[in-house]
Amino acid sequence: MSEHAAASSIEARGLTLALGGTPVLAGLDLRIGPGEFVALVGPSGCGKSTLLSVLAGLIEPDAGAVLLDDLPSGDRLGRLTLMPQTDALMPWRTVLDNVRVGSLLAGTAADEATAAARRTLARFGLSGFEDHYPHALSGGMRQRVALARTMLGGTRMWLLDEPFGALDALTRADLRGVLADTWARDRPTTLLVTHDLDEAVLLADRVLVCGARPARVVGEIPVAMRRPRSLDDLADPAFSEPRAEILATLRATGALA
């Protein structure tokens, strides 16, 4: 299970990709160390979701390469878990079955997968909902289920595409805590795409800023703040300074007035 899988480093070298004639990625480089938490912010439509698809191995780039642990990885599909922008649950499966699927696909025995899913659901405050179908849950609860599925996927490389983008501020703050705890326990190599600068500085070791389409990394801002972090610390200079710097970088790309 996830304890055995390695948290590898993820590196992109000169990723270039055009979709339907539009250049979306243009020589994009980035590196995420093993067990590091990196956030990626950038203007809407710049190619962040596309980048995650390429990193996950769902789309092959026109040029460039993705390296895991410094080795070129043509066949990496299934080694990095993608949590898409929508919750992407299967409405015909119960909460438990939706969460279990990740570990079952990773080859875990059925009863062990069930036990792990129940434990995780309990930790996420979803006990009692194991036999519910997703449509009977609130948006925040569904997102927790999706997060639980991602966690139990048996990989320790997570690509999270605006996992809390569709939620209200309160639920989002709550789930941010769940994600921070989970990451602290497992230490997976994580790339989080977000539009929320507070979320980026609260969660990440480092924040990458990507420019307007075609996407390239135009800025890199480290967040040197102790963990665990809390919403109350947002006024701390260790947060407010990198936050201001991200904002300035985004302004320079023309994404903000």
Add this chain to the structure above:
Amino acid sequence: MSTAGRLAAAPSEALPEPHRTAALRRLPLALLPLSGLLAWQMIIWIAAPRPWLLPSPADVAEVMWSDRERLWFHAQATIAESAVGFALAAVLGTALAMAIAGSPAVGRAVYPWVVASQAIPILAVAPLVAIWLSYGTAQVMVAFVVAFFPVVVTGVDGLRGVDPAVGRAMRTLGASRWWTYRRVTLPAALPTMFSGLRMSAVFAVTGAVVAEYVGADRGLGYLSEFSTAEFRTARSFAAIVLLALIGLAFFGAVSLAERIALPHRRHSVRPTWRRP
């Protein structure tokens, strides 16, 4: 009339609350057929047409009972033809829909012709089919042709409309292409496919009956046709009533299959009969 009267007269204390509301909720369902029957009976009372022109509901009911063996014999033939035609349409139609949705080349080569085939008036072709094929086979064939189209169209729409995000997430969790198709794409398309199957089940009965009208030695369509020719109108009506019931039963059977296959559409929690 009488049902409504009985309901109103029923002592309300005798029925526990949930049963009473359930009965009341069903009332609108009976409204239309009851008023239809009433209008029919009114025409009989007021215009008093000759029985062979328009039999009364009571006449039809009487024939349904007295001639039940003959009716059942013909009903069995129609049910068998429709069921075989529908089953063929369901299996082959779903297979073709999967091929069309799965391969752009097959889609371009075949799909426009499937749609164009609907421009052929089946009523005009049915007599030819009846000449080419033996009795029974011809009815199955026409039922199949009529039922095929809705299965293909809704199948293609359902499969093409599946949100790829779920399948992509599963692929990154290590699912194979085949697993994703079987466990994500097909289940996601199933609700749309079922609406096509429900339609096509009813169409299959209509198709079989049309083929019985133009050439057959059994079946309710055949019985109705020659009963009308002999001015045994009551028996013709009885056959039509039975046909409507058979159509409803086919529709109901597919709806039941859908309820069993897709419990999440009706329940918020996994129903007990689905628990391991």
